[in-house]
Amino acid sequence: MKPVYLRPKSLTGTVTHYCPGCTHGIAHRLVAEIIDELDMQGKTIGVASVGCSVFAYNYFDVDFQQAAHGRAPAVATGIKRVHPDKVVFAYQGDGDLASIGAAEIVHAAARRENITVIFLNNAIYGMTGGQMAPTTLPGQKTTTSPFGRDTAGQGYPLRMSELLSTVEGAYYIARCSLHNAANIARAKRAIRQAFSNQIQGKGFSMVELLSTCPTNWRMTPGKALEWVEKEMIPVYPLGEFKIGEGE
Amino acid sequence: MSEPILMKGNEAIAEAAVRAGCKFFFGYPITPQNEIPEYMSRRLQEVGGVFVQAESEVSSINMVYGASGAGGRVMTSSSSPGISLMLEGISYIAGAELPCVIVNISRGGPGLGGIQPSQADYFQATKGGGHGDYKLIVYGPSSVQEACDLMVKAFDVADKYRNPVMILGDGMIGQMMEPVVFPGVTSESPALEKPWATCGNEGREPNLITSIHLDPEVLDAHNWKLYEKYKAMERDEVMYESYYEDDSEWFLVAYGTVARICISVMEKMRKEGTKVGLIRPITLWPFPKAAFDEVVDSAKGFLCVEMSTGQMIEDVKLAVEGKTPVYFYGRTGGAVPIPRNIEERVLDMISGKVPVVTDYFDNIHGGGGA
Amino acid sequence: MNHRIIMAGFGGQGVMLIGTLLTYSGMREGKKVSWLPSYGPEMRGGTANCAVCVSDRPIASPVVTEPSAVIAMNLPSFDKFSKILVTGGSLIINSNLVNVENIREDIKPYRIPANDEAVNLGSERVANMICLGGLLGVEGIVSIDTVIEALPEVIQERYHHLLDLNEEALRCGYEMVQEMK
């Protein structure tokens, strides 16, 4: 019998700690598949950020460094400058990348740092128990926006892909979603692009992935996927925002 | 006196702050103190205050700088890694002589460490942490009630000295529920006049909040002025509790939640006839040297118990000035010293089985203890 | 009196709630109390526990390392906490989820099929209350009437239609252990 579905070599097979219905696991799998398909397993170094994916190093069968909250692009820069011939990726949540790490990501892009960033946007702080993130939607209830995010005083969602696509140094910026099979396939193509760019020395590439947090959204996994489609995508339109300008 | 309310430490701290007239809270989520900002996000709205979730702890503390300089009664809270990020701002706040309250519900480090209770931020809190010659008044509450009482006091003391004040708790204080009776203050309590604050200079010369003094003579004078302030704090703000200081030869020394565990050890051993006492610093800075002066001549030994590899012990040794041996027992990273192990260590001390701590690496670690 | 109790189970079984309820009831009766939860990612799908102290004297340490009684609502909790129970201590076991033969001989086990009984009463959700009722039945600690009076103050208002069911469950556990004593 021919197997049709195998675990990517670049995943360890450790059972993840993610909640049922959380799409962090799908994102891990896509990244691992691309590392396998590009045959880069022994040459890849990952950077885990601070968020639910802080233990990503348990699941990827590649070298890893764990970074301070928000600093993954800086840590990745350090690694890449020591090993320009290796593939370096950072895996960051929206609190990590868009809030406390907003400076690091902008400047990594500005330097056209030749790294790949996988950016999981679930519109919330998952690990700390569901506080408001900069990506939280207007009106969305979280534990620190108990009356719903009020744009007066709590501001508006930050669209990091659009923002970074205005940075001259950024080479490739795309936003995809993990809420159904077709979109997962599209996300995989974008991730492949982002890693290939690095291998070809093209520079800073980031793929934003709209992701679920059923636990802190207080929804069933199925409802959470619907919520991504109905509520998140209108605020965070999908697509490639920047493709390979510059030399 | 009003009825006691059963409340989680974090929420009680937040409520105490509101009742002390705190109107401004700037913070960033981090375990195990999330209930403080979460509570404030609901509660401050009710009293016409302002809650802002900053984009980082670096921003939180600088929002505090701005709000305090503008005359607001302001606080922030975080846990160890977040406090590390605030140190730059705290140094600026101390330099600019601004009052504010900073709550550290600390957790195990270094680095990302863990999220369980720890006392490994003692050095950071009491020895500066940030750059320059500055001091914070640091309170180490050991119960939810005491945390509330100190919270109210902290705002007043901060205003009195125009200096940042820190409440150094740990995950246990933050997460546990105990009955509390809130002090009779309300958010209507009159705020101190702050003629130095920046609130628009209509009718007066402009005010300036700054910490830059490029002229060495000026900075020197500024630092000595701060020094005088810190001396006054050492004179007037020390708080501690001594137990059985009159008839004990052996003393436990502990602060915060660990002090409670030590109290249970002390009581058990006393019942069994061992004359053990206890010194519990409440202000970690200024450190209560007086508590040791009172007993150092008759004491045979001090056992310092901490959730660290030995930090407060340095102040204990400075306080006893080599007159009496000082011993140590510690657990770290969220492991909590348990009564049985502390008792064994006291007995070892009495029987002379453990070495006196003469340098840092003599500290007896608790590894292996159940 | 100096009760030092650990209540443990899966996140979602409501051990934090019964811990709070007992603590609150102790406070109501003028006793000294403390409640200390486990916290952090451990809660996510894993086991949760809380330590409750109820005493005549001020609570020196809220950390319970040698409990006088344990409620074990699932197997991991049983494994972890039956070991540290003091000799002669009471162990309330949810026998629907803890199916063990060998239990330390120096402690007093009370096997209560809390899940089954809760379903009989109308909702599996009140298995926690049955266990708490059992604990009150064997250990006393506070009067069951105080606990019943405390229910509306501890349980969130949106669940107040279930107050009677919770009361029934408390009484059910309380009665069940009387025959085992």
Ligand SMILES: Cc1ncc(C[n+]2csc(CCOP(=O)(O)OP(=O)(O)O)c2C)c(N)n1
């Ligand atoms: C300096 C610092 N501040 C705060 C924290 C606490 N913290 C841990 S994870 C996290 C947010 C994670 O949210 P996100 O990046 O969106 O990841 P998710 O868990 O949602 O995947 C925060 C604030 C920390 N570890 N360090």
Ligand code: SF4
């Ligand atoms: S808390 Fe949210 S983001 Fe974290 S693992 Fe659970 S579902 Fe995923």
Ligand SMILES: [Mg+2]
């Ligand atoms: Mg997130």
